[in-house]
Amino acid sequence: xxxxxxxxxxxxxxxxxxxxxxxxxxxxxxxxxxxxxxxxxxxxxxxxxxxxxxxxxxxxxxxxxxxxxxxxxxxxxxxxxxxxxxxxxxxxxxxxxxxxxxxxxxxxxxxxxxxxxxxxxxxxxxxxxxxxxxxxxxxxxxxxxxxxxxxxxxxxxxxxxxxxxxxxxxxxxxxxxxxxxxxxxxxxxxxxxxxxxxxxxxxxxxxxxxxxxxxxxxxxxxxxxxxxxxxxxxxxxxxxxxxxxxxxxxxxxxxxxxxxxxxxxxxxxxxxxxxxxxxxxxxxxxxxxxxxxxxxxxxxxxxxxxxxxxxxxxxxxxxxxxxxxxxxxxxxxxxxxxxxxx
Amino acid sequence: xxxxxxxxxxxxxxxxxxxxxxxxxxxxxxxxxxxxxxxxxxxxxxxxxxxxxxxxxxxxxxxxxxxxxxxxxxxxxxxxxxxxxxxxxxxxxxxxxxxxxxxxxxxxxxxxxxxxxxxxxxxxxxxxxxxxxxxxxxxxxxxxxxxxxxxxxxxxxxxxxxxxxxxxxxxxxxxxxxxxxxxxxxxxxxxxxxxxxxxxxxxxxxxxxxxxxxxxxxxxxxxxxxxxxxxxxxxxxxxxxxxxxxxxxxxxxxxxxxxxxxxxxxxxxxxxxxxxxxxxxxxxxxxxxxxxxxxxxxxxxxxxxxxxxxxxxxxxxxxxxxxxxxxxxxxxxxxxxxxxxxxxxxxxxxxxxxxxxxxxxxxxxxxxxxxxx
Numbered sequence: 167x168x169x170x171x172x173x174x175x176x177x178x179x180x181x182x183x184x185x186x187x188x189x190x191x192x193x194x195x196x197x198x199x200x201x202x203x204x205x206x207x208x209x210x211x212x213x214x215x216x217x218x219x220x221x222x223x224x225x226x227x228x229x230x231x232x233x234x235x236x237x238x239x240x241x242x243x244x245x246x247x248x249x250x251x252x253x254x255x256x257x258x259x260x261x262x263x264x265x266x267x268x269x270x271x272x273x274x275x276x277x278x279x280x281x282x283x284x285x286x287x288x289x290x291x292x293x294x295x296x297x298x299x300x301x302x303x304x305x306x307x308x309x310x311x312x313x314x315x316x317x318x319x320x321x322x323x324x325x326x327x328x329x330x331x332x333x334x335x336x337x338x339x340x341x342x343x344x345x346x347x348x349x350x351x352x353x354x355x356x357x358x359x360x361x362x363x364x365x366x367x368x369x370x371x372x373x374x375x376x377x378x379x380x381x382x383x384x385x386x387x388x389x390x391x392x393x394x395x396x397x398x399x400x401x402x403x404x405x406x407x408x409x410x411x412x413x414x415x416x417x418x419x420x421x422x423x424x425x426x427x428x429x430x431x432x433x434x435x436x437x438x439x440x441x442x443x444x445x446x447x448x449x450x451x452x453x454x455x456x457x458x459x460x461x462x463x464x465x466x467x468x469x470x471x472x473x474x475x476x477x478x479x480x481x482x483x484x485x486x487x488x489x490x491x492x493x494x495x496x497x498x499x500x501x502x503x504x505x506x507x508x
Numbered sequence: 509x510x511x512x513x514x515x516x517x518x519x520x521x522x523x524x525x526x527x528x529x530x531x532x533x534x535x536x537x538x539x540x541x542x543x544x545x546x547x548x549x550x551x552x553x554x555x556x557x558x559x560x561x562x563x564x565x566x567x568x569x570x571x572x573x574x575x576x577x578x579x580x581x582x583x584x585x586x587x588x589x590x591x592x593x594x595x596x597x598x599x600x601x602x603x604x605x606x607x608x609x610x611x612x613x614x615x616x617x618x619x620x621x622x623x624x625x626x627x628x629x630x631x632x633x634x635x636x637x638x639x640x641x642x643x644x645x646x647x648x649x650x651x652x653x654x655x656x657x658x659x660x661x662x663x664x665x666x667x668x669x670x671x672x673x674x675x676x677x678x679x680x681x682x683x684x685x686x687x688x689x690x691x692x693x694x695x696x697x698x699x700x701x702x703x704x705x706x707x708x709x710x711x712x713x714x715x716x717x718x719x720x721x722x723x724x725x726x727x728x729x730x731x732x733x734x735x736x737x738x739x740x741x742x743x744x745x746x747x748x749x750x751x752x753x754x755x756x757x758x759x760x761x762x763x764x765x766x767x768x769x770x771x772x773x774x775x776x777x778x779x780x781x782x783x784x785x786x787x788x789x790x791x792x793x794x795x796x797x798x799x800x801x802x803x804x805x806x807x808x809x810x811x812x813x814x815x816x817x818x819x820x821x822x823x824x825x826x827x828x829x830x831x832x833x834x835x836x837x838x839x840x841x842x843x844x845x846x847x848x849x850x851x852x853x854x855x856x857x858x859x860x861x862x863x864x865x866x867x868x869x870x871x872x873x874x875x876x877x878x879x880x881x
Contacts (some may be wrong), residue, residue, distance in 0.1 A: 316697065316709075317698050332708065332717045333709065333712040335721070335722040336722075337742065338672070339670075417641050423791055450644075481704075481707060485790060485791065
C-alpha cells in the first residue's frame with residue numbers, strides 16, 4: 167500500500183490508511199456526540215455532507231494542498247470519517263451516491279494539481295502511483311502529457327457520453343492515448359466515486375450516537391426532497407424506431423442489428439412477442455418460425471432467460487441506425503425518448 | 509437445397525477435408541475455444557470443445573459439415589451454455605466484406621433469385637417474372653471487389669500498427685472464402701476488452717464520431733483555430749493528407765475551412781469517414797462471443813477455402829482459395845454472369861446442361877445457380 171504523508175491523508179482521506187488514523191488517535195465514536203472539543207469535526211462532517219447534497223464540492227482548509235496546522239489535518243480526516251458515520255446512520259442511498267461523487271471530485275482536484283506540478287516530481291509520482299494502485303492504470307509522464315494504454319483508456323472512458331471522450335477525438339499513437347493532467351484525472355472520476363462509495367457501503371453501521379440525532383434527521387429530510395418526482399411519456403417513438411418500422415413496411419431489408427433494436431425496444435415498451443412478430447412479415451427473408459424463436463430469445467422466455475435491452479444511442483450510431491432529431495438531445499438510449507420529468 | 513446437390517457437396521467437402529487437413533489452422537489454446545458446425549440443410553451445432561488436431565479431424569470426417577466455426581474467445585468451460593462458459597478473453601477480429609463497400613461494380617455481378625417463383629435474373633429490385641420483391645441476392649465478386657477489400661485491409665493494418673502499436677506479425681489476414689477478408693490481431697492489449705470498448709475501437713478505425721475541436725476548429729472565434737500539419741501522426745495526419753491534398757495547398761484550404769465555419773467543418777468530417785475510415789463491419793468486432801469460420805475450412809456460400817494470405821498484394825482468391833478437385837461433373841447451370849476460377853473462365857450459362865470441373869460446379873451450386881443434373 168502507499169505510504170502517505172500527513173498532507174496526503176487530508177487530501178485523500180479515503181485511502182485505507184486514513185481509517186487507521188482515527189483508531190491510532192484513540193477517539194471512540196461516542197465521544198464525538200458529546201465532547202465540545204470534537205464538535206468542530208462533527209459540524210464539518212455535517213457541512214461536508216450538505217454541500218454534497220447540493221451538488222457542490224466541499225472546500226477544505228488546506229492551503230495549497232497542505233495542512234498548515236495539525237488540528238486542521240485532524241478536522242479534515244475526522245470530518246470525512248464522521249460523514250461516513252452520519253451516512254450510515256441515515257441509511258439513505260442517495261446520500262452515499264452524492265457524497266461519494268463530491269468527494270471524488272474533491273480528490274480529483276488535488277490529484278490534478280499534483281499531476282500538473284512540473285517542479286515537484288515526488289508529488290507527480292505519488293499521484294501516478296495512486297492512480298495505478300487504486301485503478302490499475304499504467305500512466306507514464308512524457309513532457310507535459312500523460313500516456314495511457316489505449317485499452318486502459320477505453321475501459322474507463324467507455325461510459326462517458328461527451329463526444330470529446332470518444333477515442334477518435336483523442337491523440338492516439340503507438341498504442342497509447344495522450345492526455346493532459348486534467349483529463350487523466352477526469353478519466354478515473356467514476357472509479358474514484360465507486361471506490362469511495364464502496365468504502366461507505368462496506369463500513370459497518372454503528373448504533374445511533376447520542377448528539378447526532380438532529381443532524382441525521384435533517385439529512386434524511388434533505389434526501390427525501392432530492393428524490394425526483396416521476397416522469398410522463400409522450401408515447402411517441404424515437405426516429406430510429408420509426409425508421410426501422412418504415413423500412414420493414416416498405417418490404418426492404420432491415421439489417422439484423424436493426425431488427426434487434428426494434429424488437430428489444432418494443433419488448434421493453436411492454437409489447438408481446440405475438441404483437442411484434444407481424445412487423446417482420448414483409449422482410450425479404452421472413453420465416454415465421456425463426457422470427458418467433460428469435461423474439462422469444464430476446465424476451466428471455468427461451469434460451470438463457472436473459473431479457474435483452476435496447477442498444478444505446480451510441481451503439482446505434484456505430485451501426486448506422488441512428489437518425490437523431492433535436493428531441494433526441496440528452497438521451498442515451500431510445501427508451502428514454504419522449505420522457506419528461508414532472 | 510435438393511438432395512442430389514447436398515450429396516454432391518457433402519462428398520466433395522469430405523474429400524477436401526481428407527486431402528487438405530494441413531490447411532486447417534487449429535487455433536492456439538484449442539481446448540479453451542468453442543467450436544461449432546453446420547450441416548447442409550440443417551441448423552447450427554455449437555458449444556463443442558475440442559482437445560487437439562486429432563479430435564477436430566475426427567469431427568470433420570464424422571459430420572461432413574457445410575461450415576465449421578471456432579470462437580475468438582477463450583473460456584474456462586467452452587462446452588457449457590453461453591452464460592456458464594466463464595469468458596476469459598477474445599482475439600480482436602475484423603471483417604471486411606465487399607458487399608459493405610457500396611461499390612459501383614456490384615450491380616453488374618449481382619444475381620437475384622426470386623423466393624416466390626425461383627426465377628433467376630440480374631434485376632436487383634424485383635423479380636422480372638412475377639414482380640415479387642422477395643429476392644435472394646447472390647453476388648459473384650469481381651476483381652474490383654477483391655482489390656477494394658484489400659485496400660480496406662491495408663487501411664486497417666496501417667491504423668492497427670501506427671495508432672494501436674500492434675506488431676505487423678501479430679496481424680493475420682485471411683480470405684473469408686466468399687467476398688472479403690478476416691483480419692485477426694493476436695497478443696494485443698485489447699484481448700480482455702468487452703463489447704462496448706471494442707465498439708469504440710471500431711468507431712476509431714472507421715473514423716466515426718470525430719468532432720471539429722479534435723482537428724483544431726474552434727466553435728467560437730474560428731479564426732483562432734489551429735489545424736493539423738501535413739506530417740502529423742494518426743488521424744490528424746490522415747486528415748491533412750486528404751483535405752489539403754498537398755502541403756502547398758494547406759494555407760489556402762485552411763482559409764476556406766475557417767470561412768465556411770464550424771458546422772460545415774463537421775460535415776466535412778462526417779463525409780471523410782467514407783474516404784479515410786477503414787470499412788469494417790463493426791458488429792463483428794464488437795461481438796466477443798461469436799464463432800468465426802475456422803481458418804482452412806470451406807465456405808458453403810462458395811466452396812472456397814478461408815485461406816491465410818501470406819502476400820496480400822499478390823493474393824488472388826480465385827486461384828489460391830479454390831482447392832476442390834477437378835473431376836468433371838454434369839450440372840444444369842443457370843448463371844447469367846461469367847466467373848473465373850483457377851485461371852479458367854466459366855459461363856454465362858442460361859439454364860443449360862454443362863460438364864465442368866467439380867470446383868466450378870460446387871461454386872455455382874453453393875450460390876444456388878446450378879443443380880446436379
